[in-house]
Amino acid sequence: MEINGVEIEDTFAEGFPIKMARVQITAITERWALEAAREATGFGTSVIGCSAEAGIECIVGGEETPDGRPGVNILICNMGYKNLENSLLFRLGQCVLTAPTAAAFSGMPDAEKQFDTGKKLSFFGDGYQKQVELFGRSVWKIPLMSGDFIVEQNFGAVDAIAGGNFLIFAQNQAAGLLAAEAAVNAIGKIKGTITPFPGGIVASGSKVGSKYKFLKASTNTAFCTSLREDGVCTLAEEVSAVFEIVINGVSKEAISAAMKAGINAACHVPGVLKISAANYEGKLGTHQFPLRVVLE
Amino acid sequence: MEINGVEIEDTFAEGFPIKMARVQITAITERWALEAAREATGFGTSVIGCSAEAGIECIVGGEETPDGRPGVNILICNMGYKNLENSLLFRLGQCVLTAPTAAAFSGMPDAEKQFDTGKKLSFFGDGYQKQVELFGRSVWKIPLMSGDFIVEQNFGAVDAIAGGNFLIFAQNQAAGLLAAEAAVNAIGKIKGTITPFPGGIVASGSKVGSKYKFLKASTNTAFCTSLREDGVCTLAEEVSAVFEIVINGVSKEAISAAMKAGINAACHVPGVLKISAANYEGKLGTHQFPLRVVLE
Amino acid sequence: MEINGVEIEDTFAEGFPIKMARVQITAITERWALEAAREATGFGTSVIGCSAEAGIECIVGGEETPDGRPGVNILICNMGYKNLENSLLFRLGQCVLTAPTAAAFSGMPDAEKQFDTGKKLSFFGDGYQKQVELFGRSVWKIPLMSGDFIVEQNFGAVDAIAGGNFLIFAQNQAAGLLAAEAAVNAIGKIKGTITPFPGGIVASGSKVGSKYKFLKASTNTAFCTSLREDGVCTLAEEVSAVFEIVINGVSKEAISAAMKAGINAACHVPGVLKISAANYEGKLGTHQFPLRVVLE
């Protein structure tokens, strides 16, 4: 299979179950909603070493937010609901409650699983917090020096999928990077997905395991072009850089759509030589995303 | 005392000792160094609920970086060296090693305290990592799919100060916010300092303690304008929003310079009514920054 | 009428006919399409002193562009078709043909009025330009040092409307500015419209005519708060700043939708006191936009 002359390897991405919450952050302007969202989703690339995987899903206008102000939807992911509840509590408490003019609403009000994060945060009001109905939501008004902080009582969360991915094989680092950026641009338009790594891109694709017992994952040596002389690199000679895009999504459909949009975008960048995907031969993940299928 | 017609209250900011490391992140372009830096300093507003306090110190040109590429200096702060070492390990490992084209160098090579963070990260190379001299630094080359990751062997850290601050009393939220932004713009030009909160601004100034025993800090009720009718708010009637700027700095001089620059900038914004500072009457902090002195 | 407690004056905005072309700029990434778009729409606030009125309409994904790359739609407006043709020729020739990796397509392929701007630009190819069918469009391939420039043969243009507007009366400059920014954020989501002034906002609302014969327009003295003591300012005492949002749109419906979205957004910002609109009592413009009607 080929797109725009770029070979699509006949393989599949392997995803894993994860728990995911959507938070809708609003603010006085879009720009200030973005500031809060960036802080709240930072240090959130991989649960291997971060307290959560998090990213910006999309910007939303006032017609899509409870309080009618500009907003940004973020997605926060953890392996289990207990950790996710903690992530919500700390990321909202430290990065949204503290952010100028911000408010936080649940982006999954109908989910079965609900956390009373708003109530927990409300104690910051030192007894002056008030639970009220506002915009058809049950929210807490917490008095702050810069104005009241409005936070919804409950935040919903759902079973979702992490680890959707594809690999971009490129003639050089620059072509790979710009193709990866174009892919992230495209995925940014697919609702229900995030690309949690820096700028949406993984520079350091990994394999499971390591020669060191204390490490669960290590660099994907077979795709490291500087290991050609060591006889370890299995890449074709014309490939000199490989970038990975990792996608977490609210559903299999969302991840598939994101993979399709991202791969199509990457294949429009000159210097991209092949698209592949990372899997563990089906041994670890529970969701398989064959490239041929998502690209249909 | 007045600046530009704005009253400067005769009080002081109270700072606390903290441990601080500077990391110099370089990348193929300034923009990609910024992406890595934002991810690495995210979810880093306050050690009360974040694993570190972190922020971008400044952008640096190739003439100031070991590898001659564009860079961004970040500062990472923790209460103790052990936590700081962990912050370095996880924030660099998850957010810089993974960032496209990034490299990480110590921004405090001469500090007495040194952590071998680079060595610890190097195991990701699964045996193919190599320690070499490069740009006059001892670094590790870790093979990645997208090219080698260069990380310095040792990262230095020093005793520093957290909690430098001032308060902006404003006619309304908008005036306070724009004044706070102007202050953050100005502080951004003072080397050795960061403003770790979202967009550099604290919307939720706090007091020590709470009526709830499980809470160490709670909203600064005396300055909450929505608590006027409760008789709790002590603000003058014309004040309707208060924002706080919190500054961590490498030295007393750096924080003083940042406070001066920030306060001056805030006082140029129409609608700013008074500048004050937060302290605990000297009971808690070890560093005092009287506004009159820093503004001299 | 009131929105969110803000009075909406019972008046109307007065618009004028203008000619408008849409250009779809694509590039290797969204960011580079934006660079080209910003350059091409700069120095384009008002035809009183600029060669055109121009702005960014929206960002588009690869699924909406002929070449499948990320893109930005811009709108360019002139009083007559002859000037518009010149604007297209010079703005595309100087700011898009010269922009890295950019291509330019007509965003109004079905319009009755068509300019052969692509053909005119193609002479830059010095005889090596080629007209070809690509993506179902008739385009010119112009060889450049950095790769071929693809530009559509014909660019369509239509009768449109300029001068849709509303006024934001605010407690102070900061509140007015943030309300104006929130309005521009909201209008940015309405297809077929632009806000051509800097950051989308007019700081210097004007009245027709002047005491100086050589000036067609001058500052709107009745709304200048610094002219209170001169007895010229007719604003209520609590108003101390007025910002104007000017909207050009492809149709009456587009402008109405933009006015509605913008006014609603502005009314969510604390410190906004009243919304009005600028008109010339119907003497000059041919399109009237009563606030009550657009807000229905």
Added chain:
Amino acid sequence: MEINGVEIEDTFAEGFPIKMARVQITAITERWALEAAREATGFGTSVIGCSAEAGIECIVGGEETPDGRPGVNILICNMGYKNLENSLLFRLGQCVLTAPTAAAFSGMPDAEKQFDTGKKLSFFGDGYQKQVELFGRSVWKIPLMSGDFIVEQNFGAVDAIAGGNFLIFAQNQAAGLLAAEAAVNAIGKIKGTITPFPGGIVASGSKVGSKYKFLKASTNTAFCTSLREDGVCTLAEEVSAVFEIVINGVSKEAISAAMKAGINAACHVPGVLKISAANYEGKLGTHQFPLRVVLE
């Protein structure tokens, strides 16, 4: 000569005399000064088809501006003083006077050549403008709806140089583009210079003359890689894209420093194969910048 393994061709850039003015735009925050600056410098790549060549020189803090607010310095260039005076009048009148909270000061107060642009703009005040001394400058206060516009009475201009340049030969478009971006990042730190093209980069390097008599310049066919089969392209086979950086500067020293910084930066990007420069064999320009000399 080589930098970082990249060949530097032994040739020179050829510059031309131009007239240049520096305007210091200040605003309530850095961000709003930037909005005004971007609008005022847009559609300003080349005097061949734009009314001026213009760009952002640098961001300045309140300690460097007359009114103590954050600012942005822009440079505006024209072939003659008469055109430059027009550019100042129209770009400041349409893009800075209209920009929220902006003010405009001369960035060359000591220049011999002075234009009374502020006075000309002041008529917009319709008789209510006032000339006053402020911040040690003679300025006009022009009443606006959103607050007074402060503009300096006189704006200075000097003899300067246009057309400083260098060429980046790259393995592919992506490598050339990222190298060009890194170069623009570096040049951005050299005071007294701008790179007026979109994003600072020229995608469409030209030669003097054309087979068409009505065209003064046309694509640099010898460097167009898509013309290889036509036997016109003289580039080495491994080169597949060439980007040009064009620099205008206040002096020969400024341009030399910018060329040096930019070339050094470009040579750090993998995939860059050679650096050269554009000249007309000394027939046209009056300033020569040999690469060997500027790189000393």
